[in-house]
Amino acid sequence: MCLGSPYCRRVEGNYAEALDLLPGVVSRLHAAGKRAYVATPAVPREADLPHVARLVDAAAAAGADALEIHNMGVLRIVREKGGFVPAHMGAYANVYTHLAAGVMRDAGAVRVRPNAEVSLEEMAILAREAGVEVEVLVHGKIPLGVTDRCFLLTEPEESDPKCPSACGEVHWLTSRQWVLKTVGKGVLSGRDMCLLEHLPRLVADGFRVFRVEGLYETAAYRSEIGAVYREALVRAFAGGSFALEDRWADAARRHAPRGLCNGYSFGTAGRMYVGTVLQDANPEV
Amino acid sequence: MAELLASGGSMEMVRAAFDNGADAVYVGATGWSRRRAQYEMDDTAIVEAERYARSAGRILRVAFNTLPASTEVPLFLARTDALYAAGVRDFILTDPGLMMALKNRHPDTILHASVGCTIINVQDALFYKEAGASQVVAECRMGKATMRRIKAEAGVGLEVLVHATTCYTLLGRCTMSSYTKYGHRVDESGKDHFPGSPNRGGLCYRICLSDWDQVGAAGELEASGVELPNRAYFLADDIPDLIDLGVDTIKIQGREYSVPLVGRMVRFYRELIDACVRDRAGFRMDPWRERMARIVADRDAERREKTAGLISESLDR
Known part of the structure; x- marks a missing residue:
């Protein structure tokens, strides 16, 4: 489980800000047999770096299993502190090549999540050549952009009464045939990434780290989609025939009001769906 | 004194930029x-x-500031080898792995970390310095305090864009364009092309500049005609401060504009910088504003036309 939000330090329930709560939540996750990762800010301006340094220390002291890092400066801070907590490079770290992954590996990264635009075929090369674990987003909103100015506010965030509640609500951006989701400082896909029917291929290709993105989603989304993927992955790893259960497809559709896609996995535009089972949510495919 | 760097989208533009006073010109390798x-x-x-x-x-x-596919690395090395053999020593890169590879291969190359690196703090600048860059481009909204700190602590040159756009999201960290339309083809040389992705060398369809509505959870309209700000800027008032800060390069972006317009922009900044350096204490911006306004109006007209075409192109299936 990844704690905290890379988008905004003011978002409600951000464990990466409530440093005194970190030891407790990390302990609870460990007691439940889970690993605890902590997200760091994706856009840390100079003024944020002292907090980042404190966060790195707090995560280490709490026994966190890894830090999720999007910014090269943060990676450097972790390395300078001795690299006591392994680094996982996040979606905004712009990992496209095995050479970049290698530079990050040498700076302390043990896992990379390639940029959303990187296809599954490219990810397999990257994993093989760079010698790092590759994390694959299998379900959830695709991160499309990040900034440090909140789109949902009209006043500075310190004084706008809509902060921090605005990004806790659902807001879509629509234009022509496109739908995006805004979370204030981040732009996400309108459609939900879904690789459910492609899990056997991912397993065969050697991928072993799969992410269900639950940021800015409900608890029901996280638990139900998470449970679907746990069951589906067990089946995919068992080998043999793999057919989607109707209830898996129902859950995927129910939690994706704007439809499903599978991102750039197969070299197409991110909003497209490539497959044979769940494409009915996207009539143009 | 700060170097004036201008865009070279064609040989004609390269000549125009130099002839109008640029100290350096950047071009993109096809x-x-x-x-x-x-x-x-x-x-x-x-x-x-x-x-x-x-x-x-x-x-x-x-x-060479795309973020390529891993399979393109040998092509990158072969092409930069050829240019190196022909005397080229100055390169602009984004991928830290490519930076390190090129620097190891040709230690006397001069590498600048591109605007696509999204360098926003001094630790970022130090990271790219360690990857081989001797100069970094400041993210477009970087404040002067951070610029000062990079100059004082990072030991790298600092480049500031005075004519560019501030994207809705951070430049280099946005894939909104390719979410809507994206392709992949491999040409006869084995080079991958990814139309729709500026990060990967395709073009940005600027979908952020389309007409957007904001809609709530139940589909209710919350706001119509909302703007996802992507504004072209033309900094002039900041030039004296940038010079005082010791900024190493003042950059004019704009390969896609017409050659005469780029020539006028370069001439404007050349004369402005020279006037400021000649008489820093007595320098006043007011006499420059009318000329600047004419250039900005012409720039905006060219940009509007291009944006409409790009959005229309993104709708093709």
Whole structure:
């Protein structure tokens, strides 16, 4: 489980800000047999770096299993502190090549999540050549952009009464045939990434780290989609025939009001769906 | 004194930029920069531009600032080897792995970390310095305090864009364009092309500049005609401060604009910088504003036309 939000330090329930709560939540996750990762800010301006340094220390002291890092400066801070907590490079770290992954590996990264635009075929090369674990987003909103100015506010965030509640609500951006989701400082896909029917291929290709993105989603989304993927992955790893259960497809559709896609996995535009089972949510495919 | 760096989207633009006072010009290697091919140059043109720059005692920088596929690395090395053999030494890169590979191969190359690196703090600057960059481009909204700190602590040159756009999201960290339309093809040389992705050398369809509505959870309209700000800027008031800060390079972006317009922009900044340096204490912006307004109006007209075309192109299936 990844704690905290890379988008905004003011978002409600951000464990990466409530440093005194970190030891407790990390302990609870460990007691439940889970690993605890902590997200760091994706856009840390100079003024944020002292907090980042404190966060790195707090995560280490709490026994966190890894830090999720999007910014090269943060990676450097972790390395300078001795690299006591392994680094996982996040979606905004712009990992496209095995050479970049290698530079990050040498700076302390043990896992990379390639940029959303990187296809599954490219990810397999990257994993093989760079010698790092590759994390694959299998379900959830695709991160499309990040900034440090909140789109949902009209006043500075310190004084706008809509902060921090605005990004806790659902807001879509629509234009022509496109739908995006805004979370204030981040732009996400309108459609939900879904690789459910492609899990056997991912397993065969050697991928072993799969992410269900639950940021800015409900608890029901996280638990139900998470449970679907746990069951589906067990089946995919068992080998043999793999057919989607109707209830898996129902859950995927129910939690994706704007439809499903599978991102750039197969070299197409991110909003497209490539497959044979769940494409009915996207009539143009 | 700060170097004035201008865009070179064609040989004609390279000449115009130098002839109007640029100290350096950047060009994109075909398939390897953040613009479409018509604003990039093949190796023959790059070598010609490099000779033109050298003969004038100026510098030509070649941008290989895409984030390529791993399979493109051998092509990158072969192409930069060829340009190196032809005398090119100055490169602009984004991928830290490519930076390190090129620096290890040719230690006397001069590498600048591109705007696509999204350098927002001093630790970022130090990271790219360690990857081989001797100069970094400041993210477009970087404040002067951070610039000052990078100059004081990072030990790298600092480049500031005075004519560019501030994207809705952070430049280099946005894939909104390719979410809507994206392709992949491999050309006869084995080079991958990814139309729709500026990060990967395709063009940005600027979908952020489309007409957007904001809609709530149940589909209710919350706001119509909302703007996802993506504004072209033209900084002039900041030039004296940038000079005082010791900024190493003042950059004019704009390979996609017309050659006469780029020439006028370069001439404007050349004269502004020279006037400021000549008499810093007595320098006043007011006399420059009318001329600047005319250039901005012409720039905006060209940009509007291009944006409409790009959005329309993104709708093609």
